[in-house]
Amino acid sequence: MSEMKKIKNLKEFSTSADRFEGANLLCPGCAHSIIVREVLNATNDDLVLAASTGCLEVCTAVYPYTSWDASWIHIGFENGSTAVAGAEAMYNALKTKGRLKQPDRNPKFVAFGGDGASYDIGFQWISGCMERGHNMMYVVLDNEVYANTGGQRSSSTPIGSSTTTAPAGKVSYGERKNKKDMVSIMASHQIPYSAQVAPNKWKDMVKKIQHGMAVEGPVFINAVSPCTTEWKFDPKDTMMITDLATDSLVFPLYEIIDNHELNITYRPKNVVPVEEYLAAQGRFKHLFKDQYKYLIKEWQDRVDEKWAYLQRREEARV
Amino acid sequence: MANTGWDEFEIGAMLRTFEGEAGDIAGTLQEDRNYTQNSSFSASVADWRIEKPVFNKDFCIDCQFCWIYCPDMSIISRDKKMIGIDMDHCKGCGICVEVCPTNPKSLLMFPEKEEEEEVIAAWPAKEKKEK
Amino acid sequence: MAFDKVELKDIEVWDGNFAASQALRQCQIDVVAAYPITPSTPIVEGYGNMKANNQIEGEFVMVESEHAAMSGCIGAAAAGGRVATATSSQGYALMVETLYQASGMRLPIVLNVVNRALAAPLNVNGDHSDMYLGRDSGWIQLDAYCPQDAYDLNFIAFKVAEDHDIRLPAMVHQDGFMTSHTAQGVHTLDDDTAYGFVGDFQPMNDMLDFEHPVTHGVQTEEDWHFEHKARQHNDLMTKVLPKIQTAFDDFEKISGRKYNLVEKYDMDDADVAVVCMGTSVETAREVAGEMRAKGIKAGVVGIRVVRPFPFFEIAEALKEVKAIAALDRSSPNGAPGMLFNEIAGALFNTDTKALLSGYVYGLGGRDLTKKHLVDLYTELQANVDAGKVTTQLQQFIGVRGPKLSFL
Numbered sequence: 001m002s003e004m005k006k007i008k009n010l011k012e013f014s015t016s017a018d019r020f021e022g023a024n025l026l027c028p029g030c031a032h033s034i035i036v037r038e039v040l041n042a043t044n045d046d047l048v049l050a051a052s053t054g055c056l057e058v059c060t061a062v063y064p065y066t067s068w069d070a071s072w073i074h075i076g077f078e079n080g081s082t083a084v085a086g087a088e089a090m091y092n093a094l095k096t097k098g099r100l101k102q103p104d105r106n107p108k109f110v111a112f113g114g115d116g117a118s119y120d121i122g123f124q125w126i127s128g129c130m131e132r133g134h135n136m137m138y139v140v141l142d143n144e145v146y147a148n149t150g151g152q153r154s155s156s157t158p159i160g161s162s163t164t165t166a167p168a169g170k171v172s173y174g175e176r177k178n179k180k181d182m183v184s185i186m187a188s189h190q191i192p193y194s195a196q197v198a199p200n201k202w203k204d205m206v207k208k209i210q211h212g213m214a215v216e217g218p219v220f221i222n223a224v225s226p227c228t229t230e231w232k233f234d235p236k237d238t239m240m241i242t243d244l245a246t247d248s249l250v251f252p253l254y255e256i257i258d259n260h261e262l263n264i265t266y267r268p269k270n271v272v273p274v275e276e277y278l279a280a281q282g283r284f285k286h287l288f289k290d291q292y293k294y295l296i297k298e299w300q301d302r303v304d305e306k307w308a309y310l311q312r313r314e315e316a317r318v
Numbered sequence: 319m320a321n322t323g324w325d326e327f328e329i330g331a332m333l334r335t336f337e338g339e340a341g342d343i344a345g346t347l348q349e350d351r352n353y354t355q356n357s358s359f360s361a362s363v364a365d366w367r368i369e370k371p372v373f374n375k376d377f378c379i380d381c382q383f384c385w386i387y388c389p390d391m392s393i394i395s396r397d398k399k400m401i402g403i404d405m406d407h408c409k410g411c412g413i414c415v416e417v418c419p420t421n422p423k424s425l426l427m428f429p430e431k432e433e434e435e436e437v438i439a440a441w442p443a444k445e446k447k448e449k
Numbered sequence: 450m451a452f453d454k455v456e457l458k459d460i461e462v463w464d465g466n467f468a469a470s471q472a473l474r475q476c477q478i479d480v481v482a483a484y485p486i487t488p489s490t491p492i493v494e495g496y497g498n499m500k501a502n503n504q505i506e507g508e509f510v511m512v513e514s515e516h517a518a519m520s521g522c523i524g525a526a527a528a529g530g531r532v533a534t535a536t537s538s539q540g541y542a543l544m545v546e547t548l549y550q551a552s553g554m555r556l557p558i559v560l561n562v563v564n565r566a567l568a569a570p571l572n573v574n575g576d577h578s579d580m581y582l583g584r585d586s587g588w589i590q591l592d593a594y595c596p597q598d599a600y601d602l603n604f605i606a607f608k609v610a611e612d613h614d615i616r617l618p619a620m621v622h623q624d625g626f627m628t629s630h631t632a633q634g635v636h637t638l639d640d641d642t643a644y645g646f647v648g649d650f651q652p653m654n655d656m657l658d659f660e661h662p663v664t665h666g667v668q669t670e671e672d673w674h675f676e677h678k679a680r681q682h683n684d685l686m687t688k689v690l691p692k693i694q695t696a697f698d699d700f701e702k703i704s705g706r707k708y709n710l711v712e713k714y715d716m717d718d719a720d721v722a723v724v725c726m727g728t729s730v731e732t733a734r735e736v737a738g739e740m741r742a743k744g745i746k747a748g749v750v751g752i753r754v755v756r757p758f759p760f761f762e763i764a765e766a767l768k769e770v771k772a773i774a775a776l777d778r779s780s781p782n783g784a785p786g787m788l789f790n791e792i793a794g795a796l797f798n799t800d801t802k803a804l805l806s807g808y809v810y811g812l813g814g815r816d817l818t819k820k821h822l823v824d825l826y827t828e829l830q831a832n833v834d835a836g837k838v839t840t841q842l843q844q845f846i847g848v849r850g851p852k853l854s855f856l
Contacts, residue, residue, distance in 0.1 A: 010381065010382040010383070011380065011382055011398040012398070013382070013386065014382040014385045014386070014395040014398055015395070015397070015398060016344075017344055017345060017347050017348065018348070018391045019343055019344060020391065021357055021358045021359040021391060021407075022358065022359065022363070022390045022391040022392055022404060022406070022407025022408075023358040023359065023360075023361035023362055023363045023390075023406065023407050024358055024390075025363075026389065027409075028366065028389075028390075028409035028410060028411035029389060029409075029411035029412070029413055030389050031389070033389035033390065033391075034386075034387055034388075034389050037386075037391065038386070043344070044342075044344040044345065045344070046344075060358070061333070063331055063333070064327075064333065064355075064356050065333070065356060065357070065358040065360075065361055066333040066335055066356055066357060066358065067357075067358040067359075068335060069335050069336075069340075069343050069351075069357070070343070199387070200387075202386050228411075234412075235411040235412060235413070236411060236412030236413055236415065236416045236427075237416065238387075238389070238411070238413055239387050239413055239416060239417050240416060
């Protein structure tokens, strides 16, 4: 086990040497990149990275350029998790056989995927990786939509969001189903660590990533990633939207250790009404018409209910 | 790399980030790395910008909010101090300005064509907080 | 080395599946990521049993689908080591996306394919539908006719695939049940000789070399994609067959067993020839002998390397023949069969006057009987005598109901 990188405060963190490069093709203001930086900079260990097809992948490895300073692989839409699991298996094999080129290194195996690649098409692959116990981390860049292909609904898209395949219209308020709870689903694989993170709360993020890298076995991280293009807000407002997401408790920050110890890791001093979070994004604009205002109330109730549930679980240590 | 033929690149469309041995990359700052032409670090997205951030170090408190929240690795911090902006990699999103907590802000957006010295000379004064 | 070697008898009674398992054990694979499917399941069961008994040091990862099996193999191969798996039929079909990704990324994975029909209707028995499904996927495809071949061709596959001039994945095909579940005497290599033949894995562009980080699986659009695909095709067309030939020659030196890109049987003076693959080659050889006793100069050409297709070797093997039957064990579904087309292509622009006809047979494991082949050779001789193809160009043989023929 290598020594964990010491990151007491932001000034200390800012001495990190990024292993993810600029002049990638992500949109101005994209949160994916902020999350990736915080994850990679949480460790000084060597990295073996994978990405499923999606915004991050198509914007960071467009021939003849790569934005990655560590070994990185992309295979397809559904199998970023298994790509890194295969690499981890090879690492174990070569370690056993004494054939590692740099046996003193202590690599971390991390896969990134969007919510489409993770909640939908790659769900089975991630489940397999979590169940088999690979020593790896899977990070969802959760922007609640197929952003790379132009904004189609995924099973992470929340109720009332207008997407290109479930658009708001004369008789539609957009998405009709609420997103599935991936953090719990993955925790149910009896993995050592499952958590939700947000890039605005960088310290919480780093703590969770470091915890995840320190434990033996599979780790699942769901990172809220506000999408300037599909959530329809000004690129400069990415962090403001992220603040609204965490402070309205639409994206509560918590962790589940060994599927039985739930800890809430961030309690906003001033909880923001969900309405403010919705109002800041074009994808929810139609909800403010009279006919759909009841949905905003339902949104608030749902968020309150989930928050109460998380608190009950935290208290009960289950 | 432009216009090379089918027989002129490595098989499998594989790319290398560094010339020679990489060494301790996590412990090596960008200026000390030996990037290949294939690293996007060698490329520029400066032409994406409509507006550019200008940094006025007079008001900076080195909080590093701009560094942590920059999506494009374009805030250059060295020895815990913000020293400038990487204008090859900045896409002009404006997040750094939004998260800057000083009063007046140490970073502001200006049209791409504005001269840096001129806008710093005309930097806005401290705003009075309304109670 | 912490694993136990195994003392094999000179001749073991193995079916094709177990022969493949034993070859994988002897090659000392670093990672096998696999998923069970009939009829290839016993390959990974056999391998798992060897792992459970300390005969294997590598990692054995039983994943949740064939797509994941090949995905895991790709990740492992890109990490840098020897990788193999096995599948059949529907599993192969599920894998197809990743087959193209493995070959496009130039990763030397060995896939044992126990050939089986494709649904619908569902069928577990052997035909070549799965083999044909992958024929444009950029893999090397070797074809075994019997358990001995299935054993030997695995060594050839690793030797060729991992060569730094090649770096392409390779399949070893064997017929479902007919080879995979039929026990025969298999001449073995001892563990050291077998491993010595394939040699230590030589990494290339390996992700686990932290001093040389690599990016695998990039995006290329219209400005680059064509060049990369052209490079892959070039290497398949120009480099692979000579390398396979060299591997065959080297293998003969250690085993005494000689393999060829196309396997000619009684072709020196043949008037009529059957071209086929898999277990049918052995049946055809037996019938060809019987036809010669009846005065018909019959021969057999077996395809040993399906991809890259031995274009010139086929033309050479068939240049003096007067009538040829191309036997395809996969429904072409609206076209002449693959072998018919490839042979026609190889012979066109040559001086041949041979009459070529195609036969679709054996779908879903339907037997190809000696009677079928006797009739077929007789038909070929009738074509020779008439100086033209006396039947339609495509015929189905062994199917119930009114005679089916086309073209």
